[in-house]
Amino acid sequence: MSEKNKKNQQEALGYICNRKSGSIDTLINELGSDVVREFELVGFIKRGITADTQATWKAVPSANSFFKSIYGEPTLVQKIKGYFCHYVLRF
């Protein structure tokens, strides 16, 4: 990761999921151009444009669910399911 990428991937994905949309310039400033381009390529964000030619971005809903499933804290229901699998079903 280049030195311009100020946050690690997990934090960066968390950032776009919390912010949801905004100006591309601000996002590049915050995360670095490499990370922004990577998120665009894998489809976590899509680009738009305002009438005064300002480039904008928006997080797609699947990015949010991916972030929560992979990096988020497991919910109580998930933990119960996990305990059930481990102790009752024994796998």
Add this chain to the structure above:
Amino acid sequence: MKYYCVLWIPTVFHKKPLRKPDVTIIKNVNISDIDNIPHNISVDLDQDENIIIKSDSPDSHSILLKRIDYSNNGLFLYEYDIEDKKENRALIGDDFPFAIYHIVKEFYHTHEHHGEDEDTHLAAYTNKIRPDIKALNNEALIHYLRNYEKKFVAYLSQIQNAYAGLLSRKKESNKRYKLATDSHEAFSDFCCKVRGEELYYNSLNKSKYNTLCKSGLGNDSEEESQLSKIAFNIENALANIKYIEEKAHNEFGFDNAKISFNIAWLAFYIGAGLGLISIALGAIPFFK
């Protein structure tokens, strides 16, 4: 000033992508992502498959993308004229806006191998000189193949991070509970998305116009060497993704046969327990 753009309409077969018959030919879309600053435009596909992009602003300016050629691998060549006016640049500036490219794709493309919000995010090819999309190894084709290299390498990086995320989550749980099934499912779905993209990539990679972007070709020139590198990087990124996917399946996946077997045992224990309770309850009157 005259410009040319080549928009690739992702297709899994080598034939001209067909317009979706049930789609309206005019789309009104807000292409700004900032809630309080909307940018409404309409995009119209006419009978000759030209595209007219109109701004809904009071001066209502428009840009005509005239379709002048297409190739069977899904490349569409358009010509357009933009004066260097600010209003026109709000529609198409130095880069062809992804939002407009996405709308054009929607006229032809159905989301067979991915969700609607997971469309291919590739940068459109533009040039002031007319490209020949039917020439061997033409620059538009190579542009999209290069995009795919970046795309698959980006996927690999995300998948490596996600795998590390899953491992640390498992470690944090101290193996007290099985990692929630939906975490592994989300990971598998993401890997599956790459497989879908690979199908579309193949229509470019295996098209008759691509003879140089193949791994293992000779390095006779700098260009050949560069193109060979692209193909190699894509192949290896895809192979690496498959490897991580399998590792994740072994680490976090569920063996359906084992689950069924264990559930059958659980059902047997519950049944036996209930049977014993009912025998015990049935025996109570004899002791009264």
